[in-house]
Amino acid sequence: MSHAERIIRLRTVLARTGLSRSTLYRKIAEGTFPRQVPISIHGAGWYESAVNRWIADPAGYRAEELEHRA
Numbered sequence: 001m002s003h004a005e006r007i008i009r010l011r012t013v014l015a016r017t018g019l020s021r022s023t024l025y026r027k028i029a030e031g032t033f034p035r036q037v038p039i040s041i042h043g044a045g046w047y048e049s050a051v052n053r054w055i056a057d058p059a060g061y062r063a064e065e066l067e068h069r070a
Contacts, residue, residue, distance in 0.1 A: 007037060007045035016051060032061055 027033035034050035054061045
């Protein structure tokens with residue numbers, strides 16, 4: 001992970017995207033929204049850059065094309 005990459009939490013993702021929680025998780029399951037990354041045993045977040053790419057082109061986003069982090 002680069003030093004400039006930020007991880008944002010669920011509340012921020014929902015506010016930025018305008019999606020509901022259930023729609024967000026449905027889109028993750030479909031592969032049309034970035035997957036979460038673990039940040040602790042019970043916590044997860046999203047790479048800010050991945051969310052920004054989705055915001056820029058929600059209809060064209062495909063997770064498998066962009067998931068390059070482990």
